[in-house]
Amino acid sequence: MSDGATQNFVDKWLAVQPQQRIALGFVDEASRDERVALAALEQELISSAYGIREPQVAAAKLQWWAEELSGAAASGGRHPLTKALFASPRAKQVPSALWIAPVLAAMAQLEQGTSSDFAAQVAASRGLHGALAALENAWWFGVDAPVESAARVATLAHLVFALSRLELDAERERLPLPMSRLARHGLSRGQLKADSPARRDAIRAQLAELAQGLREALSLAEPLSTFRGVEGRTALATAKSASRAAEPFAELHRRQARTGPATAIRAWLAARHAGRFG
Known part of the structure; x- marks a missing residue:
């Protein structure tokens, strides 16, 4: 983009999702x-x-x-x-x-405060992220395009990102971990700021559910923009890897900022999928 004022906002988006720099090359x-x-x-x-x-x-x-x-x-x-x-x-x-x-x-x-359980957390987050997905699909594919897959991907990818801010948001009303997960692992709000075996287990469990949801959402035969497809595939790879790591929180951060050959493959797959719908 040649307009400097616009480019400033584009750069802010790319700072949050650096993998999209590679995706740009796959967009018409x-x-x-x-x-x-x-x-x-x-x-x-x-x-x-x-x-x-x-x-x-x-x-x-x-x-x-x-x-x-x-x-x-x-x-x-x-x-x-x-x-x-x-x-x-x-x-x-x-x-x-x-x-x-x-x-x-x-x-x-x-x-909104912290959700009671994972299902409630997904439902609460889907209001905003589902609406963004609907707007995006209408722009890319037309107003009649299905949005279930895009809404799920947008919501769950956001929750993966939100989890990476666990320490920063530990004092906010809306925590990245639902109350039932905190209770199951015996965690208080104050204990979210420091690493512990209980916090690691809670993060792993959250990531495993997010990965399962993303896997299902991406498997639907519905339109996803190239950017949404890259976001979803990156979030899935991040959640899967971090859920199995010895230090899941550190792996979550490392994966989110990582780009490379795997990112290019995800971008190509996302662009190919988007191309099937228009």
């Missing part, structure tokens, strides 16, 4: 810029939902995004990413409800 050049802009917008909304510790500040930021996206079809937008997206005729083919849904879901979950 004719549509690459607008698809990258959508991925960067998704990252901005995720950052607004999770990266701001004060709920009132996060709510104000999300309210701004709600106003921005609800009026962008008419105004063309004010934010560099909104301008880039709504310069494309494709933006107006996506129903306005799909643009607003992620923001509304993010606002609804601001006051």
Whole structure:
């Protein structure tokens, strides 16, 4: 992308998902810029939902995004990413409800606490991440494209990433481990900041469930964008490897930042899968 303001947000997305730099080479050049802009917008909304510790500040930021996206079809937008997206005729083919849904879901979950169990955690996270997946699939494949696989992948990949922030988020209302898992392994909130056999076992158990869910989601014969496919395959490989490691938390961090030949293969597989649907 030539626009410096837009590139700044793209760089923020790539800093969180470095494997997507390799995926860029597998995306059709004719549509690459607008698809990258959508991925960067998704990252901005995720950052607004999770990266701001004060709920009132996060709510104000999300309210701004709600106003921005609800009026962008008419105004063309004010934010560099909104301008880039709504310069494309494709933006107006996506129903306005799909643009607003992620923001509304993010606002609804601001006051959420720690989920009771794994199933409840997945359900709570799917509000935002499922809405983002629906928006992305509509952009890539059309408004009638199925979204179950994409929604599951987006949700579970987020939970893998959230687990890597366990120590940073140990004092937040919403913990990356559900309450039932903490109870099963005899862990208190304060014990999440330090390594221990119990914490390792809890992390391994969480990762094993996430890996199983990702495996099932990726096996569905439904459309996934190249970026979503890479994200899901990377999260699956990360969860599988870390769940078996002697030090799962360290392996989780190491795998998330890793790129190489395996990443290129995942990107090729993701692009081939996306190509089957349009």
